[in-house]
Amino acid sequence: MSRSTARTVVAHETLPVRVLLGPGARHRIPEELAGLGARRVLLVSAGSAKSAADELAGALGPRLAARFGRPAVHTPAGVTEEAMEVVRESAADAVVALGGGSAVGLAKALSARTGMPQLAVPTTYAGSEATPVLGETEDGVKTTRRDPALAPGTVVYDPELTLTMPPGLTLTSALNALAHAVEALWAPDANAATDALAAEAAEGVLAALPEVLREPAGLAGRIRLQESAWLAGLCLAQTRTGLHHQLAHALGGAFDLPHAELHALLLPHVLAFNLPWAPGAAARLRRITGGDPVAVVGRLARGHDGPTTLGALGVPRDALRTVAERVADRPYPNPRTPDADSVTRLLEDAW
Numbered sequence: 601m602s603r604s605t606a607r608t609v610v611a612h613e614t615l616p617v618r619v620l621l622g623p624g625a626r627h628r629i630p631e632e633l634a635g636l637g638a639r640r641v642l643l644v645s646a647g648s649a650k651s652a653a654d655e656l657a658g659a660l661g662p663r664l665a666a667r668f669g670r671p672a673v674h675t676p677a678g679v680t681e682e683a684m685e686v687v688r689e690s691a692a693d694a695v696v697a698l699g700g701g702s703a704v705g706l707a708k709a710l711s712a713r714t715g716m717p718q719l720a721v722p723t724t725y726a727g728s729e730a731t732p733v734l735g736e737t738e739d740g741v742k743t744t745r746r747d748p749a750l751a752p753g754t755v756v757y758d759p760e761l762t763l764t765m766p767p768g769l770t771l772t773s774a775l776n777a778l779a780h781a782v783e784a785l786w787a788p789d790a791n792a793a794t795d796a797l798a799a800e801a802a803e804g805v806l807a808a809l810p811e812v813l814r815e816p817a818g819l820a821g822r823i824r825l826q827e828s829a830w831l832a833g834l835c836l837a838q839t840r841t842g843l844h845h846q847l848a849h850a851l852g853g854a855f856d857l858p859h860a861e862l863h864a865l866l867l868p869h870v871l872a873f874n875l876p877w878a879p880g881a882a883a884r885l886r887r888i889t890g891g892d893p894v895a896v897v898g899r900l901a902r903g904h905d906g907p908t909t910l911g912a913l914g915v916p917r918d919a920l921r922t923v924a925e926r927v928a929d930r931p932y933p934n935p936r937t938p939d940a941d942s943v944t945r946l947l948e949d950a951w
Contacts, residue, residue, distance in 0.1 A: 609791075638717065725805075786881040806896070
């Protein structure tokens with residue numbers, strides 16, 4: 601599985617970012633913002649993080665210029681424009697995102713339009729905070745772009761902020777992180793560094809997730825899940841995504857689907873589709889899982905107490921072929937070349 605014999609040249613680039621991780625790390629946020637020179641802070645937070653957002657707003661005191669509490673999945677352009685109105689009215693000069701991928705994505709979109717520095721405080725395992733990638737949706741079409749300037753300059757991981765996550769979101773969000781690591785293992789631009797990050801991230805998620813689901817109040821497993829999600833996000837930042845993410849973007853943008861649940865239910869199907877064509881990734885994942893990766897991840901995904909199929913998420917079956925054709929027409933780099941027939945079969949299985 602060594603890449604030392606590869607004939608292509610790969611580039612490895614790391615982002616300039618300051619990361620704080622540990623219980624109580626959120627209490628350092630005012631100090632971090634002062635170090636950034638922020639005087640008028642816009643706090644973007646998800647509704648599920650209202651209690652933590654209220655606490656942070658109090659800690660910011662007069663430095664808090666405004667709050668925006670309506671981030672939306674897939675970063676719709678209309679929501680971003682609403683938030684931009686708040687930016688203009690408040691004269692904000694920095695943005696703090698507190699919540700999951702929707703809050704982080706909106707903060708990225710605002711920073712892209714204004715140049716404001718960002719501080720991200722993730723409360724799920726989405727991993728967006730570690731990437732220079734922004735996905736935005738307009739008229740039912742999700743497009744992504746990549747630019748180092750999109751990545752938050754400071755990230756604060758506090759496992760205490762994950763204690764109130766429902767078990768279902770804990771499971772699906774962690775599998776979302778696992779998907780980032782898995783796709784990095786078979787990415788065409790993978791290298792020794794991304795292989796190491798991806799393997800450690802996958803092992804951490806698969807070891808810590810069952811522990812957290814068994815003992816929700818324990819911090820040790822949550823710390824490892826956050827560390828693993830961070831590493832998986834670094835993989836996503838440094839490698840190109842493949843069929844898994846392309847399907848999630850195509851389906852999520854078209855049908856406004858919940859991001860984590862969609863990633864979680866798709867992952868076993870994409871693993872089954874790709875692993876025979878990705879022997880290096882397959883061998884690593886077999887070592888990590890101690891068995892069949894498809895079966896191990898599939899059992900976890902089916903353990904979700906919410907939707908575990910595309911049909912249950914509300915995707916119309918007669919739309920699957922159209923999605924498959926769109927994916928096959930402009931495929932992301934993938935170890936197995938997707939054609940419309942094979943992708944339709946994958947989606948039928950997931951439906």
